[in-house]
Amino acid sequence: MSSDDNTKGGNFIKAIIEEHNRSGRFDNRVHTRFPPEPNGYLHIGHAKSICLNFGLANDYNGKCNLRFDDTNPIKEEEEYVESIKENVRWLGFDWQDRLYFASDYFDQMYDYAVQLIKHGKAYVDDLAAEQIKEYRGTLKEPGIESPHRNRSIEENLELFERMRKGEFADGAKVLRAKIDMQSGNLNMRDPVMYRILHADHHRTGDKWCIYPMYDWAHGLEDSIERITHSICTLEFEDHRPLYDWFLEQLDVFHPQQIEFARLNLNYTVMSKRKLSLLVRDGYVDGWDDPRMPTISGLRRRGYTPEAIRDFSERIGVAKSNSVVDIALLEHCLRDDLNKRAMRVMTVLEPLKVVIENYPEDQEEELEAVNNPEDDTMGKRMMPFSRVIYVEKNDFREEAPRKWFRLAPGKEVRLKHAYYITCKQAIKNEDGEIVELRCTYDPKTKGGWSEDGRKVKGTLHWVSAKHAHQAEVRLYDHLFNTENPDNVQEGQTFTDNINPDSLKILKNCFIEPYLTKAKPGEWYQFLRQGYFCVDSKHTTHKYKVFNRTTTLRDTWARIERSGKKT
């Protein structure tokens, strides 16, 4: 790969990498890692990081590791490890044989800590957590040194050894780096390296009762794996001096930490805390609810890995806090689905249409194109008969200006079928329209006429006799405000939940072909949107479809703007 390819669509991280390649700092090697903590499910924000790390490795002919940063046994579980691996794989990335765990390095980290103690750069502190906090000082005042700061190396060595052996209770002692209690950077005020935690770890069991802190562990993990570029989010910028300090003291391989802005999206929330609250309090149907910004939610909603990767690329990478418009994500989705989704016909809110001049017992098979964007997807046959269903909102008793659809006296085209003209609308005793009586023009088979007569409206339909019933779930944004966290006093983000984020339609009709639809397939319901088979609620006999996203709807826009004026 030439460097021209790399600079295209450049970002500041690529600039740094290229500078390193010029200077030879890492021998032209690029090795990144995606380092999740296995304490929750991945979301679209993680996807950005995954695409970034694996993407850079790919761009520069390097490698990217999948590494679980499992240094806190209290929060971490095996269940999350599996789901994270599955998500990364689904997104289309391959860590090959480089699956690592921070816990695999616990022995080595312990040895490094001993080394630091021997150099007089770390000490065991007996101060209680509360006291450590007091001694740390504040943002504007310096901290003060712990009375145990100047213990002898021998004593520190012995105490640390006894910590490891389990001679002390949780919280009784910690190992601290001896740096600078005066530092303006609080991270440098003798940060804790090890805490005592008599807890079972999901991988190391009860082998350890002391566990390394993030700042101590992370740089070592990177160094051990010979990571060249350790990419993390902005809030770790203040930690970089500490990251560098540890590696310098140890005189080991020293990766470059680079920080970028995490992804924020409007109309949703991204924090682990809020996401789990939505699940726990039943606002959504689990972590994979199609309205959730989790990878599993997006997947169940019908998002494609390609769309998510395209999105990651288009949003760019920078250091300024920003909120990306979710419309961009949706655009990427439509862009991908437009090319790959088979077109089918379904009627979501049915209105019966009787074609009066079509023979009672006649049926025919009409040819339908599967995807006008892709001829290789071929054609299929659709049954047609005297009674069909069309969409309720494709009929208006009084046609507004520029209305191309059905109305008394209006002629429209049934896609792939015939032109029909509306003769009469039949109402029930409540005044609701329950049936349309139409006539068809037998000379317009296939949906066109030799006389060149213009018919502007084209409708989707389904033959009543041949249709199958199905459930369709229409999803909208989970929140009805751009920034759900922007609340008045006494309110919480859940007060901004969109009450109409899920609409379930149980009386929908689908064309016969769709009875074969399987989870994992993408369809465009003609004129309505992209849909997929729901993997959770669909049974052998009962199909449930999720609306992935709508099509752009110019008519809705015209009506909306018309109402405003």
Place this chain on the structure above:
RNA sequence: UGGGGCGUAGCCAAGUGGUAAGGCAGCGGGUUUUGGUCCCGCGAUGCGCAGGUUCAAAUCCUGCCGCCCCAGCCA
């Protein structure tokens, strides 16, 4: 005794002294058997503000202003 970052269009974002890329959103128009797709066109005399250096400044200097992060034995 405070430290670290960030400000380019409604939203992202390139740009690294030579006269403001691109995408999304929006608005017009064309094509169309999806009011879809596709195609064409439209937005910064200006880069947080004010000075300064220079033939030339979003880019360099000075001073302000605004926003974000940091006081876990979380990551």
